[in-house]
Amino acid sequence: MRADAVAAAVCASTASASCFWLLARRGATRRGTMLRAAPAWPVLVAAAATGGASVAGSPYAAALVAAAPAAAICASTDWEVGLIFDDVTATALCAILVVEAVRGEMLAALAGSALVVALLGSLRAVTRGTGLGLGDVKFGAIAGASLGVLDGVASIGLAFVLAGCYGAVLLAMRRAGRGSIVRFGPFLAAGLLCVGIHPCFR
Numbered sequence: 001m002r003a004d005a006v007a008a009a010v011c012a013s014t015a016s017a018s019c020f021w022l023l024a025r026r027g028a029t030r031r032g033t034m035l036r037a038a039p040a041w042p043v044l045v046a047a048a049a050t051g052g053a054s055v056a057g058s059p060y061a062a063a064l065v066a067a068a069p070a071a072a073i074c075a076s077t078d079w080e081v082g083l084i085f086d087d088v089t090a091t092a093l094c095a096i097l098v099v100e101a102v103r104g105e106m107l108a109a110l111a112g113s114a115l116v117v118a119l120l121g122s123l124r125a126v127t128r129g130t131g132l133g134l135g136d137v138k139f140g141a142i143a144g145a146s147l148g149v150l151d152g153v154a155s156i157g158l159a160f161v162l163a164g165c166y167g168a169v170l171l172a173m174r175r176a177g178r179g180s181i182v183r184f185g186p187f188l189a190a191g192l193l194c195v196g197i198h199p200c201f202r
Contacts (some may be wrong), residue, residue, distance in 0.1 A: 001179030006054040009065055012049035016095075017043040017069035020088050027085030037082060042072035044187050049193045060196040062103060063146035066095035069197065071189035074139055078185025084135030089142060096145045110193040112152040119156060136184050143192045151195050158183070159191035 004101045021038045046069035053061040053068075061066075070092030074084045093113070100109035120140040124132040144152035167182050 017046040020073040023087035027087040067146035075186040075189035112144035112148040116140040155191035155195040159187040163187040
């Protein structure tokens with residue numbers, strides 16, 4: 001991809017991250033929760049992911065302009081306060097669907113979103129809400145819409161692998177017990193970005 005196109009994608013992703021952060025702040029205020037000052041790392045992650053996908057020629061590069069910053073912000077807020085805000089996920093989903101409609105991939109985006117949400121919703125029902133939060137389920141709509149059916153599911157599988165490895169490390173270091181809670185949002189975001197950027201994860 002041409003350098004100017006990559007630069008444009010990175011700039012758009014950076015701007016999107018700032019907008020999503022403001023939406024997260026609004027969502028936190030509505031929930032009576034305070035977020036710290038905006039961290040720099042979600043913006044850097046979003047820019048790197050979007051640029052990497054563009055350079056690698058990923059078929060998801062366009063969708064990641066919205067999905068990557070939203071994922072990074074969701075990871076940040078989930079890690080900080082344990083919440084993924086509807087303001088962010090709903091806005092990101094709408095933006096991704098617009099992009100996919102322009103690309104002629106609307107049906108694939110809707111199918112992926114529905115399947116991943118159904119999968120995560122089923123897991124939440126089975127665990128009675130102890131394994132996954134409702135925000136995690138809603139995040140699945142972003143993953144499915146941006147990556148489609150197969151790769152959307154692959155991103156969720158990778159998220160579970162990463163979360164399992166993290167939990168195992170904590171247990172080995174005796175920094176967590178078997179009943180400890182692990183925020184799943186950062187791993188959902190990591191799964192989406194890895195699958196979206198590079199073909200080796202697909």
